[in-house]
Structures are given as C-alpha cells and as structure tokens.
Amino acid sequence: MPLSDPPVSDLDLFDDKVLIDPYPSYSALRDLGSVVHLPANDAYALTRYDAIRSALGDWESFSSAGAIGFNPAVNEALSGTSLSSDPPVHTRLRATLTANLSPRALRGLKDGIEAKADALVTELVDKGSFEAIDALARAFPLEVVADLIGFTGHVRDNMLRWGQAAMQVIGPMNQRTAENFPIAGELYAWCSSVTADDLAPGSVGRGIFEAEDRGEIPPGTAGHIIHQYLGAGVDTTIASIGNIVALFAEHPDQLAQVREDPSLVPAAFNEVLRYWAPLHVWGRRATRDVEVDGALIPEGARVAILFGAGNRDPRHYENPDAFLVERNPTDHLSFGYGPHGCAGQGLARLEAHAVVKALSRRVERLVVGAGVRVPSNITRSFEELPVLEVVPA
Amino acid sequence: MKIVLDRPRCEGHGLCEEAAPQLMHLDDDGELVIDREEVGDTEAPLANAAVRVCPVAALRIA
Numbered sequence: 124m125p126l127s128d129p130p131v132s133d134l135d136l137f138d139d140k141v142l143i144d145p146y147p148s149y150s151a152l153r154d155l156g157s158v159v160h161l162p163a164n165d166a167y168a169l170t171r172y173d174a175i176r177s178a179l180g181d182w183e184s185f186s187s188a189g190a191i192g193f194n195p196a197v198n199e200a201l202s203g204t205s206l207s208s209d210p211p212v213h214t215r216l217r218a219t220l221t222a223n224l225s226p227r228a229l230r231g232l233k234d235g236i237e238a239k240a241d242a243l244v245t246e247l248v249d250k251g252s253f254e255a256i257d258a259l260a261r262a263f264p265l266e267v268v269a270d271l272i273g274f275t276g277h278v279r280d281n282m283l284r285w286g287q288a289a290m291q292v293i294g295p296m297n298q299r300t301a302e303n304f305p306i307a308g309e310l311y312a313w314c315s316s317v318t319a320d321d322l323a324p325g326s327v328g329r330g331i332f333e334a335e336d337r338g339e340i341p342p343g344t345a346g347h348i349i350h351q352y353l354g355a356g357v358d359t360t361i362a363s364i365g366n367i368v369a370l371f372a373e374h375p376d377q378l379a380q381v382r383e384d385p386s387l388v389p390a391a392f393n394e395v396l397r398y399w400a401p402l403h404v405w406g407r408r409a410t411r412d413v414e415v416d417g418a419l420i421p422e423g424a425r426v427a428i429l430f431g432a433g434n435r436d437p438r439h440y441e442n443p444d445a446f447l448v449e450r451n452p453t454d455h456l457s458f459g460y461g462p463h464g465c466a467g468q469g470l471a472r473l474e475a476h477a478v479v480k481a482l483s484r485r486v487e488r489l490v491v492g493a494g495v496r497v498p499s500n501i502t503r504s505f506e507e508l509p510v511l512e513v514v515p516a
Numbered sequence: 517m518k519i520v521l522d523r524p525r526c527e528g529h530g531l532c533e534e535a536a537p538q539l540m541h542l543d544d545d546g547e548l549v550i551d552r553e554e555v556g557d558t559e560a561p562l563a564n565a566a567v568r569v570c571p572v573a574a575l576r577i578a
Binding site: 180214218221225226227228230389453454458460461462464465468469 | 524525527528529530531534535542545546547568569571572573
C-alpha cells in the first residue's frame with residue numbers, strides 16, 4: 124500500500140487557548156490520524172497512544188539529538204546532555220545522571236519525605252484554608268529537591284523561577300521563550316560555575332562532585348547533572364502535586380476510595396498523571412522516512428509528541444475522559460517511555476505518593492475556588508488554586 | 517518463552533515486581549533478580565505485564 128501524506132491541521136500547539144486547555148484540540152487531532160502535520164509549528168504531531176509509545180521506544184527512527192526543543196537556541200544549549208542525545212552517547216550520560224537518582228539510590232529517603240509531606244499537610248489542614256500551589260505544590264518539592272541536592276542561600280530562592288524558565292525555553296521562539304531565556308541563562312551560568320563547596324555537606328549534590336573527583340564521571344559533568352536536576356525536576360513535580368490537589372477536590376469520591384484503600388496511592392498518582400499530563404509536548408526528529416499507520420513522516424522532520432493526547436486515546440483507555448483511580452494506568456505516557464523515560468520518576472513517585480498518602484490520611488474533602496492557569500509552553504499546571512475549606516478526616 | 521533483562525538499562529523502578537512478583541524481585545541492594553527466566557503459558561500474561569510496565573524498556577520477551 125502506498126504511503127500517504129498525513130492529514131494537515133492549522134492548529135498552533137503553542138496558542139494561548141490550546142496551552143490552557145489542550146484536550147479538545149488533542150481529541151480533534153486524534154480523530155484526524157495518528158500523525159497530523161502542523162505547518163504552524165513546522166512539525167508532525169503524534170496523537171494516538173500506540174504511535175506515541177512506539178516512537179518513544181524507537182530512538183533509531185525518532186532521534187533526541189538536538190531535537191527535543193522547538194527552537195534552535197535551546198537545542199544548541201542542551202547539546203551534550205542525556206536529554207538531547209541518542210545511544211550510545213546517551214547510555215553513558217544517562218547512567219551518570221541516574222546513579223544518584225534511581226530508586227535504588229533514593230531508597231533511604233522514603234521515610235523522611237513521607238514525614239515532611241505529612242507534617243506540611245497536617246499544618247495546612249489545621250489552617251483550614253490555603254493557596255495550594257504556593258503552600259503545597261511548590262513548597263514541598265522545592266524543599267525536598269533543595270535538601271537532596273544541598274542547595275542553600277540564593278539558589279534556593281531562585282529554584283522556582285529557574286525551573287520554570289528551563290521548561291518555557293523548550294517552546295518555539297515566542298514571547299514566553301524570549302522572556303525566559305535570560306532566566307534560564309542564570310541557571311546555566313550558576314551550574315557552570317558551581318563547586319562542591321556551594322552545596323551542603325552530605326548532600327547528593329556534594330556526592331556528584333565527589334564522584335567527579337574520584338573519576339567515576341567525566342570531568343566537568345557534575346554541573347550538567349545539577350542543571351538537569353533543577354531544570355527537569357522542579358516545574359514538572361510542582362505541576363503534578365497541584366494536579367493531585369485539584370483532582371481530589373473535584374472528585375471527592377475518588378479521594379474517598381483512596382481513604383478506604385490506601386493501597387490505591389500509587390494507582391491514584393498514575394491516574395493523576397494520565398488525566399493531566401504535566402508536559403504538553405516534547406520534540407524528536409525523524410532520522411529516516413518513517414511510516415506510522417500508513418502515513419509518512421519525512422526524513423529530517425520535526426516530530427511533536429503529545430503525551431496528553433495519547434493518555435486520553437479511547438483506543439487504549441476505556442472512558443478516557445473520566446478520572447478513576449482504580450484504573451491504575453501504569454502504562455500512561457506522562458513519564459515518556461524507553462531510553463529517555465523520565466530519569467527522575469523514582470523521586471517524583473516518592474514525593475507524589477507521600478502527598479497522596481498524607482492528603483488521604485488527613486483530609487475527607489477539599490472545597491476549592493476557581494484555579495488559575497497561565498499559558499506556558501511546555502509545562503501545564505495551575506498557577507493558583509485556593510483551598511477555601513478543608514473537611515478534616 | 518524467556519524473560520530477558522537489559523541489565524545496564526534497568527534502574528530499579530520496581531514496577532515489574534509489582535506486576536509479576538512470582539517471576540522477579542528487587543534484592544536488598546535494589547537490583548532486579550529474575551527468579552523465573554523460562555516461563556510457560558500459564559505465566560505468560562504475567563511476564564508480558566512485567567515487560568509492558570517497565571518504564572525504561574529494560575525487559576523483553578525472547
């Protein structure tokens with residue numbers, strides 16, 4: 124059967140309205156095809172679950188090298204990182220990155236992280252009302268990551284804006300990207316000059332420099348690793364924790380299920396990630412003419428992976444627009460999949476499970492006001508979410 | 517059928533153990549141990565579930 128050109132849509136993935144609520148657009152794109160050509164973004168979007176999962180597993184056809192961002196400057200800036208490389212180079216960089224970040228490296232942290240989450244949630248429940256994004260979704264991961272890496276002083280104060288900027292600049296060269304490049308540059312500059320003495324003794328960050336001194340990782344790579352921890356691990360986790368609060372508030376019956384059966388904590392987080400993907404879009408480049416469901420992606424083309432579209436594909440998930448914790452969608456696409464699967468997912472799970480556990484133990488119901496979303500190129504999250512009333516457990 | 521582990525790629529996320537505790541487990545160091553490499557038809561669905569859930573594609577069926 125001859126290959127056909129994919130269907131075309133005039134949708135702009137980075138339009139403000141699409142960024143605020145992409146799900147109607149995702150649905151329309153999925154209906155058009157597994158691959159849809161988007162001239163506005165000079166990209167071929169992957170829209171259906173199977174096509175996305177296959178592409179994420181196939182680094183030989185869908186390269187990350189200089190291809191994950193939507194403007195040349197960010198792809199240049201990320202060159203030489205595991206994020207932006209293919210095997211075999213990627214394999215070595217990834218091992219260096221995950222040596223201190225894999226679940227086996229993090230096992231000792233679980234109890235401490237759970238205690239922190241429980242103390243924070245208990246304090247907020249006692250207050251009775253709070254702004255969930257600042258007081259919980261930001262406060263908790265910022266504290267966990269700062270303590271883990273050993274950030275102190277002005278770096279700690281800059282983590283939020285640096286982390287947000289690092290994600291924004293992955294978008295196309297629009298106003299958001301232009302405004303955030305100088306801020307992402309501050310992060311880059313700091314990471315280029317950071318030394319072991321800048322990080323708290325005994326921290327994982329200090330350990331990365333010690334590994335460099337021992338020759339276990341190549342000279343000069345410790346700063347890159349710190350950069351990736353901050354750039355990739357802050358904004359995404361904040362989005363996920365905000366989404367946990369919002370979805371439990373909106374679906375008290377689902378919170379009640381977790382309260383009745385605490386073994387559903389991991390399932391609840393999987394469903395939160397499936398329902399609202401923290402990352403809107405990520406790039407790849409086709410290394411050859413690739414056929415996807417009979418449609419051709421030409422060699423050299425930019426590919427836009429729409430995690431959230433795949434997560435709501437009715438071909439894969441029954442009743443995909445319903446939020447149901449018992450679904451336990453362990454194969455959701457929000458951490459990506461395969462060689463580039465989120466390197467920090469072990470830490471993300473530790474943090475998010477701790478929050479879900481604490482909320483389900485301390486809270487019967489949350490009454491929230493209208494959440495505020497601000498268009499953002501890559502991360503989709505709440506900017507504000509007022510909790511007006513807590514019904515304690 | 518046989519469960520094959522790409523050892524360097526495994527990061528110890530442990531989702532496979534949750535899916536198929538009869539076939540594999542993480543040891544005290546967090547390293548994955550495949551307890552039953554050769555699996556028959558009865559365990560095939562479990563083995564497939566473990567392969568499917570690995571977030572970094574470190575498991576496959578041969």
